[in-house]
Amino acid sequence: MAGPAAAWWSDAVVYQIYPRSFADSDSDGIGDLPGIVERLDYLAQLGVDVLWLSPVYPSPHDDNGYDISDYQDIDPLFGTLADFDRLLEAVHGRGMKLVMDLVVNHTSDEHAWFTASRDGGPTGPRRDWYIWRPPREGMQPGTPGAEPNNWESWFSGPAWTFDEASGEYYLHTFSRKQPDLNWDNPEVRRAVHAMMLWWLQRGVDGFRMDVINLISKDPALPDGIVPEGSRYGFGHPYYVCGPRIHEYIAEMHREVFARHPRRLLTVGEMPGVTVEEAKLFTDPARRELDMVFQFEHVGLDQGPGGKFDARPLRLTDLKASLGRWQTGLAETGWNSLYWNNHDQARVVSRFGDDSPAHRDRSAKLLATVLHLHRGTPYVYQGEELGMANAPFASIDDFRDIESLNHHREQSALGTAGETILDGLRRRSRDNARTPMQWDAGEHAGFTTGTPWIAVNPDHTTVNAKAQLADPDSVFHYYRRLIELRHTEPALTHGDFHMLHPEHEQLYAFTRHDPATGTELLVLANFGGTTLTVDLPDGWDHSDTLIANLPATSPLTSPHTLRPWEARVHRRTR
Numbered sequence: 001m002a003g004p005a006a007a008w009w010s011d012a013v014v015y016q017i018y019p020r021s022f023a024d025s026d027s028d029g030i031g032d033l034p035g036i037v038e039r040l041d042y043l044a045q046l047g048v049d050v051l052w053l054s055p056v057y058p059s060p061h062d063d064n065g066y067d068i069s070d071y072q073d074i075d076p077l078f079g080t081l082a083d084f085d086r087l088l089e090a091v092h093g094r095g096m097k098l099v100m101d102l103v104v105n106h107t108s109d110e111h112a113w114f115t116a117s118r119d120g121g122p123t124g125p126r127r128d129w130y131i132w133r134p135p136r137e138g139m140q141p142g143t144p145g146a147e148p149n150n151w152e153s154w155f156s157g158p159a160w161t162f163d164e165a166s167g168e169y170y171l172h173t174f175s176r177k178q179p180d181l182n183w184d185n186p187e188v189r190r191a192v193h194a195m196m197l198w199w200l201q202r203g204v205d206g207f208r209m210d211v212i213n214l215i216s217k218d219p220a221l222p223d224g225i226v227p228e229g230s231r232y233g234f235g236h237p238y239y240v241c242g243p244r245i246h247e248y249i250a251e252m253h254r255e256v257f258a259r260h261p262r263r264l265l266t267v268g269e270m271p272g273v274t275v276e277e278a279k280l281f282t283d284p285a286r287r288e289l290d291m292v293f294q295f296e297h298v299g300l301d302q303g304p305g306g307k308f309d310a311r312p313l314r315l316t317d318l319k320a321s322l323g324r325w326q327t328g329l330a331e332t333g334w335n336s337l338y339w340n341n342h343d344q345a346r347v348v349s350r351f352g353d354d355s356p357a358h359r360d361r362s363a364k365l366l367a368t369v370l371h372l373h374r375g376t377p378y379v380y381q382g383e384e385l386g387m388a389n390a391p392f393a394s395i396d397d398f399r400d401i402e403s404l405n406h407h408r409e410q411s412a413l414g415t416a417g418e419t420i421l422d423g424l425r426r427r428s429r430d431n432a433r434t435p436m437q438w439d440a441g442e443h444a445g446f447t448t449g450t451p452w453i454a455v456n457p458d459h460t461t462v463n464a465k466a467q468l469a470d471p472d473s474v475f476h477y478y479r480r481l482i483e484l485r486h487t488e489p490a491l492t493h494g495d496f497h498m499l500h501p502e503h504e505q506l507y508a509f510t511r512h513d514p515a516t517g518t519e520l521l522v523l524a525n526f527g528g529t530t531l532t533v534d535l536p537d538g539w540d541h542s543d544t545l546i547a548n549l550p551a552t553s554p555l556t557s558p559h560t561l562r563p564w565e566a567r568v569h570r571r572t573r
């Protein structure tokens, strides 16, 4: 239901730019801010409302900029603060908004805050800005098992690194070059708030907040349960939505968002968040965040071996999960909707079919299903072209620290090379990070230099230039879906009702907006074979709102859907 005052972002579509791989203006093989400026007309044509920039701050790039060494500047790789101001002005000039990536669970180990914390030793004034602990009692410091607890880093290996000079360990949930800040220290929180206000004063329109639900750790830092076959304990229960998380987010709202006159967008990236927690974070009355990124639906095709143990997706699992988030955040709270980002394999390869016969159709089907849900849709660069996973030939083709560490760790454990590579080909974050495919030319028009990661060879057929010229392309289909978000209030306000939840090939639902009486019916055939379905009453001969294939006959029940066909129908009642 519309509620008293729908927020501006409720009918907005956000586009994520991964600057390193978007457009390179100076031929160094790495995308940059002036490159983005040159491509803004493309984004305006797509019709998106908000751009989210992955980090462009100074960084040693151990994790491609998610390891920040200075929060208030631009990395020379990407340009200067003056380039940033020009970009912001150009974005605003086209009626779009710009959201920054805020990475404050951790800094780089090259950030001045951390070097002061480390070099000042255990009694130094900045020591308590990070999470330092002595070695485990009775163990030889610096040897395996002497870590203060048994938590594993998300990028393989222990979550602790020993500092010889002070004889203590620091905690890093991610790489050893990403030490976790100590949010329990009020000075840290004040410094982060001041930095956020600085960016808002510069004119940015909000923040995407990296792993923001991990910032509050159980101060006891207890050992986690060790799963069978693992060396490490499961630390999540002690820091995923930890004890003071809502206090810290509410404080940030008070100290930063509420002090700022402009209308912002705030989205918290939250691995492991539940519907119940998400409702608390996004309940407007609690004044915390506008929306969160949840991870449930992107973990459904994962086997017991973890992220790189890929399994086929069961459509019933996907519907049960997304359906639960739709109903869970219906009365209170708000969903963000995404298939892709810079951490996920390409959706057309993952949940669709990237073979030439079905690629465009399944890309459009996935777009239809996602964009017809209730929430704010996010499009990740290249998704609007149906960009697919890359054909990585060997480990030398990968760049991502998570992938490289995983490969090293599994090789040491004796896992067969092809098995490791197979997992990486399906799941590596590098699938999302190959350069944006602008045209069929050398390096896809991304750079005139040597790209930092190889372009996908399929750019000769899959590229923006070709798709702009083809009214039937995936690009123009996304453009129409984005336009619908702006023109059809049932997309924003309509309630959500899943149909046929037990069906393994049909994704079908209705959206009903009581204020206008508009009802939408979404039918999507998730597979390469035809499918005959019974329609609910009253939809015969209804209007087509959008479809990825031209209709051959009016809608009547039972209706046969062609392979990967998606249709949206509209009626008033």
Ligand code: TEU
Pocket (backbone or CB within 6 Å): 063, 066, 067, 103, 154, 174, 210, 211, 269, 271, 307, 342, 343, 402, 429
């Ligand atoms: O990601 C956190 C996250 O939950 C994962 O997607 C993670 O990156 C990884 O894929 C686990 O398998 C955020 C950023 O989006 C990611 O790029 C960073 O590497 C990470 O935080 C650390 O800042």
